[in-house]
Amino acid sequence: MTAQIPYQHSSGYISHFHNNELDAGRGRDYNVTIKYLDDKEENIEGQAAKISHNASLHIPVLLCLVISLGGFIFGWDIGTIGGMTNMVSFQEKFGTTNIIHDDETIFVSTKKLTDLQIGLIISIFNISCGVGALTLSKIGDWIGRKGGIWFALVVYCIGITIQILSYGRWYFLTLGRAVTGIGVGVTTVLVPMFLSENSPLKIRGSMVSTYQLIVTFGILMGNILNFICERCYKDPTQNIAWQLPLFLGYIWAIIIGMSLVYVPESPQYLAKIKNDVPSAKYSFARMNGIPATDSMVIEFIDDLLENNYNNEETNNESKKQSLVKRNTFEFIMGKPKLWLRLIIGMMIMAFQQLSGINYFFYYGTSVFKGVGIKDPYITSIILSSVNFLSTILGIYYVEKWGRKTCLLYGSTNLLFYMMTYATVGTFGRETDFSNIVLIIVTCCFIFWFAITLGPVTFVLVSELFPLRTRAISMAICTFINWMFNFLISLLTPMIVSKIDFKLGYIFAACLLALIIFSWILVPETRKKNEQEINKIFEPE
Template identity: 35%
Template sequence: MAVLCYVKGLPVGYMAIALAIIASMGGFIFGYDTGQISDILIMDDFLLRFGKCTTPGDASTCAFSTVREGLIVALLSIGTLVGSLLGAPTADYLGRRYAMVSECLVFCVGVIIQISSRHVWQQFAVGRLVSGFGIGALSAAVPMYQAEAAPSQIRGTLTATYQLFITFGILVAYCISIGTRHLGGAGSWRTVVGISFVWPAILSFGILFMPESPRWLTARGRFDEARLSLASGRGVPRSEVEDHFIINREMEEMREAVEYEKSVQSGWVDCFTFERKQLYRTCLIATLQMFQQLTGANYFFYYGATVFKSVGISDSYVTQIILGAVNFGCTFGGLYIMETFGRRWPLILGGIWQAIWLFIFAAAGTAKDPSTDKSIGKLMIVSACLFILGYAMTWAPGIWILVGETFPTRTRAKQAAIATASNWLWNFLLAFFTPFIVSAIKFRYGFVFAACNLTGAVIVYFFLYESSDLSLESVDMMYSDPYCKPWQSGKWAPPGFKSRADLIEQTRAAEQHKPLAAGVEEARIEKTDHTANKV
C-alpha cells in the first residue's frame, strides 16, 4: 500500500483508484449493451433474420414492427429492474465483491442465448432479458461498493467513474459496430454481442484482488479486516493503521453506526419509515433516478441511429460515434464538476441547460422537415450533442453518486436497489413506448423531455441535501437533523465542527499532526452539546 496523492490535505491510496476502475467495469457492461442495440437494429443480416421483409433476401425491404422493436430493446430493462431488486440481498449476503462475480455469470448466460439465436427474435429478446438480470444487480452493487470503499474526499469522483465507464462502453459498442457492419452473414451482429464476454471476465477476475467494503465488514464484526480495507484506500501502511487519526475516526463512526443499527430490525419496510427521513430519502433518490431517464438521454442512445437516419444523415453510424464521443469525453468534466461544486448546483444548472437544447432540438424538427432541410438536420445534431454535453457532466454521474452516499448502512443495499429499480422501470417504459410516441408526435417528443429536465432541477433545489465532503455516517446525521434545510445544507457540518469548511480544515490539520486552532476544542464541545439538545 502507498499514498498516491493528497486531496484536501488527506491521503488517497493507489487501491482507491484501482477499486473504482475495476468495479466500474460493471458500468462498462451496461453501457456496451445499451450502445450495441441501436446499431444492431439496422444491420442487414439482423433485419433479414428477425424483421418483416416484403421481398425475401432484400434487407432494404425489411423492418421491425413497433411492438417487436420495442420488445427487443426494452426487455433488457425489465431484466435490469428485477436484477436491481435481487442485487440488494445478494450484495448483503455474499458481500459486495462476490455478488459482482455471480452477477457477471448471469450476464454471460444471457449473451450465450443471444448469439445462439438463428431466426426467432423472441430468443434474442429473452437473451437480453437474462443479461438484464446481471446488469441490474451490478447497477445496485457497484455504486454502493464504490461509495462505501472510497475516501470521502474523492467519493464523488470515484463513484462517478461508474457513469464514465457506461459512456465508454457505449462509445466502444458504436466503434465495434461500425467495424463489423459489413461482415458477411450473422458475423456482423454476433461479433458485437459475443465480445460482451470480455467485460465481465475483466470485472470478475479483477474484483477478487480488491478489498471488501469496510462498512460491510464492520456490519459483520470483522473490524480488523475493515480497518485494513480503510487503510488500503488511504494508502496507509499496515504498521501505522492502529494509530492513524483518519482510520480511527472513520472506524469509530462506522462502529457507532453499526451499534445503532443492530438495535433496530432492518427490513424492506424500514426503507419507508419516517424515522431518520428514511421514506423521504427513498422517494427522493427513486424520483431522481426516474428523472435521469426522463432527461431524454436514452432516446438518443437506444434509437439514435434511427433518429439520425430520419433527419437525412447518410451514415448514422458515424453520427452515433460522434454522439458517443461527446458523451464519453464530457463525463471527465463531470468527475471534476461533481467533486468541485458539490451535488446540488450541478444538477440544477444541468437540468436547465439540457432543457434549453432539447427545446431547440424539438422546435427545429417541428418547424421544418429535417430530412429535406440539411441546415435543420445539422442544427438538431448540434443540439443533441450540446444536450449530451450537459447530461454527461451533471445528471449522468450525479445521480449514481447520490445512490451510493445518501442512505444509512443498515438499509443502503435495499434503498439503493429500490432507487435503481426506479431507473430501470422508466428505462423500460421509455425504451418500449418511444417508437409509439415518436410515430405519433415525432420530434415534439423533445418538448416533453425539456419539461422533465426543468422539473428535475426544481426537485433538486427544494429536496436534495448537499452531501459532498461528508462521510457516509455524517450524511445520515445531516438528513436526520430537523433544523437542516436542503437549500442550506451546503453549510451543514457534523457536531464538533463550525462549518463544512471547518470540517475539512480540521481534518487536514489532524492528518498533518498540527495543533488545533485556539478555541476550536471549546467550540466543538459547545456545538456538540447544542446539537444533542436539539436532536
C-alpha cells in the same frame, strides 16, 4: 456474536460497549469495561495521530477504476444491440417474415423481424435489468459486494450462452437477453454502491462517476464494433457479424471478474455486516492510501461501530413493533426520515430519464440525415463519442460543484437546450441552417447531461442511504430508473410520430420540475459520511 464499540469520554478514558445477545426476544445488555490509558498507550495514540494523511491516492484511484469496469457490460449491450438487430445476417437468421425483392427480374426472398419483435428483443433487457436490480441486489449484503458482482457476471454469461445457442429462434434470443439483463441489473446497484463505500471520502463523487464513464465507454466501443462488423460482414450468411459482440461479452466478464480479485471488500460491509473489524481496517487503509495504524482508520471504524450502537438503541425504543415488520419495512419506516430519502432517490432516478436524453439519441439520426450523414452507425459513433468525452469532465465537476449544484446547474442548461431544440425543430425545420443548429444543440445537450445529470444521479443515490437499508433502497431507485427507461424507449417513437418535435416541450416541463424539486428537497452530500448525512434528516 459480540460487537465492540469504543467511545471516547471527555474525562480521558475509553470505554468499550460489549453487545451480547441474551434471549430469544432480541433483548440487549451492554457491559461497560473501562480502560484507562497509560503514558505508553497515549504516546502510541499520539504517534498514530501524527501520521500523514497525504499518502498517494494513485493505487486507490486505480482500484476504483477496476470496480467501475462492472459498468462496461451495461454500456456494451446498449452500444451493440441496436446495430445488431439492423444487420442483414441477424435479420436473415431470426426473421419470421419473408420479404420478396424484385432485383432485375430476379426475385430474391429475405427474412425480416417485425417491429414488435425487434422492440421486444431490445426492451426486454430494460425490464429484466429492473427486475434484477430490485430482487437480487440484496445478495451484496449476503455474500459481499465483490461476491454479488461475481454472481451477476455468472448470470450475465449464462444469458450470453442462451443467445448464442438460440439457433435462429428469436424467442430464445429474447429469453437470453432477459437473463443477461438480470445480471446487468444487479451490477447497476452493486457497482455504484461498492464504489461509494470503497472510495476515499474527499474524491468519492469523482470515483462513483467513473461508473458512468465506463458505461459511456462501453456504449462507444459497442457502436464502433457494430460499424466494423457491418462494413466487413455484408454477406447474409456471415453470422459472425452479430455473434462477435456476444462472444466478446465473455471476455469482458472474465476481465472484470479477475480484476476484482485485487480489490479489497467494502470496509462498511466488513465492519457493520460481517463484524470483521481487522479486515475492515485493512480495506479502508488500502483504499485511502494510508497505513492501517493511521488515526484516520481508527476514527472511521469507531464511527461505524458507534453508529451501530446508536441504531440499536433507537430500535430498542420501538420494542412494541414486530421485529419482522420493522426489518422488512425499515427502508420506509426507519429513522431519520428514510421514507423521504427513498422518495428523493426515486424521483432523481426518474428525472434522469425524463430529461429526454434517450429522445436525443433516438431522434438524432434524422437530424444528422438533414446534413448528409445518413449512416445510422456513424451517427451513433458521433453521439456516443460526445457522451464519453464529456463524462470525463463530469468526473471533475461532480466533485467540484457538489451534488445539488450539479443537479441545479445541469438541469437549467438542459432546459435551455431542450427548449431551443423543440422550438427550432417545430418552427424552422426545413432549412439547412436549422439542421446545423439542431446538431449543435444535440451535442450541447449531451455534453451537459454527461457532466452533470448523468453521473451525479448515481453518486447521490449511492450516498443518500445508511448502510442498513442501502441495498434495498438503491435497488428500488435503480428499478425506477430502468422502468422509466423502458417506458420512454417504448413510447417515444409513437409520440414523435404524432407531435414530432413538440415532445421536447414535455421533457422541458420535466426539467423545470427537476429544478424545483432539487432546490427544495435534495440535500448536499459531498464529502459527508453516513453520520453527517443522517444529521441532515434529523428533526431540529
